[in-house]
Amino acid sequence: MKMPTPGFGFAVEASVGLARAGTLTTPHGSLPTPTFMPVGTQGSVKTLMPSEVAATGARIVLGNTYHLWLRPGAELIDSIGGLHAFARWPHAMLTDSGGYQAFSLAERRKLTEDGFTFQSHLDGAKKHLSPEEAMRVQGLIGADIAMQLDVCPPGLAPRPEVIAACERTTRWARRCLEARKPGQAVFGIVQGGSHVDLRTAHASELSAMMFDGLALGGYSVGEPVEVMHASLPLVTQSLDRDRPRYLMGVGTPKDLVVGIRSGIDMFDCVLPTRNARNGQALTRTGRIVIKHTRYKEDREVLDPECGCPACAGGFSRAYLRHLFIAKEILVLRLISAHNLHLYGQLVREAREAILRDAADNAQDATQKNSMRAFAAFEARWRVAGASG
Numbered sequence: 006m007k008m009p010t011p012g013f014g015f016a017v018e019a020s021v022g023l024a025r026a027g028t029l030t031t032p033h034g035s036l037p038t039p040t041f042m043p044v045g046t047q048g049s050v051k052t053l054m055p056s057e058v059a060a061t062g063a064r065i066v067l068g069n070t071y072h073l074w075l076r077p078g079a080e081l082i083d084s085i086g087g088l089h090a091f092a093r094w095p096h097a098m099l100t101d102s103g104g105y106q107a108f109s110l111a112e113r114r115k116l117t118e119d120g121f122t123f124q125s126h127l128d129g130a131k132k133h134l135s136p137e138e139a140m141r142v143q144g145l146i147g148a149d150i151a152m153q154l155d156v157c158p159p160g161l162a163p164r165p166e167v168i169a170a171c172e173r174t175t176r177w178a179r180r181c182l183e184a185r186k187p188g189q190a191v192f193g194i195v196q197g198g199s200h201v202d203l204r205t206a207h208a209s210e211l212s213a214m215m216f217d218g219l220a221l222g223g224y225s226v227g228e229p230v231e232v233m234h235a236s237l238p239l240v241t242q243s244l245d246r247d248r249p250r251y252l253m254g255v256g257t258p259k260d261l262v263v264g265i266r267s268g269i270d271m272f273d274c275v276l277p278t279r280n281a282r283n284g285q286a287l288t289r290t291g292r293i294v295i296k297h298t299r300y301k302e303d304r305e306v307l308d309p310e311c312g313c314p315a316c317a318g319g320f321s322r323a324y325l326r327h328l329f330i331a332k333e334i335l336v337l338r339l340i341s342a343h344n345l346h347l348y349g350q351l352v353r354e355a356r357e358a359i360l361r362d363a364a365d366n367a368q369d370a371t372q373k374n375s376m377r378a379f380a381a382f383e384a385r386w387r388v389a390g391a392s393g
């Protein structure tokens with residue numbers, strides 16, 4: 006279907022159970038879903054060239070509004086042609102609203118009905134992030150997709166606090182849609198903490214608004230991971246099925262598998278790149294902490310099935326360990342590329358499994374809703390990096 010903003014579209018091509026395979030169309034190209042968005046906090050996916058990010062299969066990245074707004078400034082980015090031109094990323098791009106980081110990183114922050122007031126963690130400058138300012142700044146940065154400003158309560162906040170956060174997020178949703186930049190898609194953000202009933206009600210409320218897509222925010226903020234896994238399939242069913250669904254800031258390979266089974270289309274997380282810089286390579290069978298002595302003479306690559314520059318290039322675990330211990334920056338690039346390739350492979354395999362199951366089920370009416378291929382995909386991935 007066409008999304009409300011011209012130039013955007015989303016089509017679910019196949020589904021099995023709640024899982025879906027689709028295509029998201031943006032002014033910077035179409036991309037297959039489910040998809041993983043590498044995070045480029047400062048306008049760069051740390052250590053990698055844009056072409057290296059694209060080689061992982063990623064066709065959309067995430068930029069952090071809070072960081073870019075404070076430095077180098079949204080006006081400067083706009084004057085150089087927007088973040089696509091500034092960062093030399095030719096594919097699709099999404100920015101968050103800045104609210105989450107304004108609240109978690111800034112100093113002397115205060116939350117009122119008109120937004121977040123805070124002091125920059127860089128120079129102490131006083132800033133105010135209202136729904137209108139969040140849309141203005143994201144408009145200047147110029148990503149394809151902007152996110153509404155929302156209120157994210159802590160994971161185990163008391164119910165009245167979560168209700169108040171949902172209500173304020175809805176009021177801000179209206180203000181953000183009013184203040185949007187023409188031509189930029191906007192996603193709404195469902196809150197509700199670990200209360201499924203609140204999430205379901207908020208999802209229905211935001212589904213009735215003119216958002217191009219809907220996101221689930223406020224997960225992975227302190228609550229047990231099992232709580233999120235249990236609530237996802239219940240909450241996604243209240244999200245309009247014709248629009249893309251985005252699970253914000255989550256997570257491990259296992260979280261992606263559970264999310265995709267629950268009907269999520271888009272993910273982002275700093276985990277694969279952050280873990281890489283800590284010397285942790287993710288594989289289908291778990292994590293490799295490269296500095297461990299056990300890899301000292303290990304001639305194997307990280308994962309013989311992986312097509313990344315580190316594995317396909319034949320770089321042994323022993324060499325990667327040596328680089329890490331010698332503090333050579335090449336190892337950060339190699340493991341970052343490896344981890345993002347793994348995520349790219351995960352979402353590709355999920356999509357293939359959904360398409361395969363849907364095609365098999367269409368051919369043979371007796372096995373309606375069989376998830377044979379998807380179950381095989383899950384068996385292949387569930388063990389990987391479960392502890393993050």
Ligand SMILES: [Zn+2]
Pocket residue numbers: 307308311312313314315316317342343344346
């Ligand atoms: Zn690899």
